[in-house]
Structures are given as structure tokens and as C-alpha cells.
Amino acid sequence: MVTFGLRMSSRDVCCNSPAFVIAQATLRFAGLLSDARSGAECVGIVTSSVRRIFAKHKIATIGRITAECIGTSGDFNGDGNRDILWRSTSGQVSLWTMNGSTITGGGDLTSGGVAVRPDASWSIAGIGDFNNDGNSDILWRNSSGALNLWLMNGTTITSGGPVTSGGVAVSPDASWHVVQIGDFNGDGNSDILWRNDSGVLSEWLMNGNTITQSVTPTFNGSTVSPDASWSTQAKPTNFG
Numbered sequence: 001m002v003t004f005g006l007r008m009s010s011r012d013v014c015c016n017s018p019a020f021v022i023a024q025a026t027l028r029f030a031g032l033l034s035d036a037r038s039g040a041e042c043v044g045i046v047t048s049s050v051r052r053i054f055a056k057h058k059i060a061t062i063g064r065i066t067a068e069c070i071g072t073s074g075d076f077n078g079d080g081n082r083d084i085l086w087r088s089t090s091g092q093v094s095l096w097t098m099n100g101s102t103i104t105g106g107g108d109l110t111s112g113g114v115a116v117r118p119d120a121s122w123s124i125a126g127i128g129d130f131n132n133d134g135n136s137d138i139l140w141r142n143s144s145g146a147l148n149l150w151l152m153n154g155t156t157i158t159s160g161g162p163v164t165s166g167g168v169a170v171s172p173d174a175s176w177h178v179v180q181i182g183d184f185n186g187d188g189n190s191d192i193l194w195r196n197d198s199g200v201l202s203e204w205l206m207n208g209n210t211i212t213q214s215v216t217p218t219f220n221g222s223t224v225s226p227d228a229s230w231s232t233q234a235k236p237t238n239f240g
């Protein structure tokens, strides 16, 4: 894991000097920030003129840079280093492949050589390696409930399509929330844990964009539904 010398304060604001600074055309890179309270991670950015860093979980704007801090990251090119995924308010989705504090490559995410820019109705619900090829993949969710999975190889979307069960696309309603991505059955493919507003849990065992099994977690044969006072302490990511 790449570690940077910045940490968000209890108010989700960090004003420390950047531990690592990489000059770019319009910005200097600061690093990953972690919120000790929520466990959320975020990307902080610093311009050449402004060294105060802030990072919230959604939109971060400094100078001319406006980007969504997606709050999740993965290893999209399978080199063992976590990479940084950006999304602009324009819809542009861009990746930095990292080696420590050095941006080694990246660019817009493309399909068939064409940059893909999902509109604002789509948000990233989770990141994990859903097909066990060593590259992190991106789970998108539409405000309509539709799900779409991008299998990735670096910045290339090698395959994209709806999440299906029995060949049929599934669209959980808004009462369902992705609360964790993880390989719960140890087959190498990341799986998805959902939680309903009612407290009910559902676990999707995945193989690429196919739900191979949808089950409710059980203990001693009985289903469990922690009440609202409980929240999972993992982010919807699986860094492997």
C-alpha cells in the first residue's frame, strides 16, 4: 500500500504541508488521505500556489482543478501498486498509475480507444477484482438502480456490461446499498455485500459481471440482520 504523510483531521480538513509534491502543469500532487473516523480515503491535491490541502468525500476544488474524489482506489494494472482514479465534474474518468509518489502513467479510461464519460446519473459503487485477473475493476450504479461492471486493464475497459443473474440484468432499488466488496468465498473473484434499509443483508458471489449466487449471511443456520446501530467498517473496495 502506498502511504503518504497526510491525514485528515477530525473535521475532514487537512492543512499539513504535502509530504510528496509532483509538479504538473496545473497541480501538484499531495497524496492519499484517510479519515480515521470513517475509514474513508480520499485524494488530496495541491496547486503550485496553494499548499493547503482539503479533501472531502465528494467534490474537491482547488484553483482550476475540479475533480471528484472517488474515495476508492485499486490496482488497475496489476503491478501491485494501488492507483488513483479521478472523475471530473465533466464526467471524465481518469487514472493515475502509481509507483509510490510517482505517477507512472495513466489517462482517460477508454473503450475501443475512445474515452468513456458516464453521465452524472452514474456513480462508482465499488472497486474490486471481479474476474480474478489481478486488475481492479469498477462497479457502476445508476440512479435508476442499474448496475454496470467495467473489467479493466490499466486505463482500458476490456469489457463492460450490466450485472446479471441467470442472464438477466439486475437493478436493486434504492433501499439497497453496497456496503462492502470482498472475496467472501475465496475463489479469487470479488463479491458484493448489500444491505437494505431494513437491515437485511444480501451477498452476491460474483464471476465477472455474473452473479453466481445470491445468499443471505447466516450464523448457525439463521440469517442475521444487524440493526441500524451497526455499520460495516470496510469501504466498498477490495484492494487485494
Ligand SMILES: [Ca+2]
Pocket (backbone or CB within 6 Å): 074, 075, 076, 077, 078, 079, 080, 081, 082, 083, 097, 098
Ligand atoms: Ca497499479
Ligand SMILES: [Ca+2]
Pocket (backbone or CB within 6 Å): 128, 129, 130, 131, 132, 133, 134, 135, 136, 137, 151, 152
Ligand atoms: Ca479484474
Ligand SMILES: [Ca+2]
Pocket (backbone or CB within 6 Å): 182, 183, 184, 185, 186, 187, 188, 189, 190, 191, 205, 206
Ligand atoms: Ca468470490
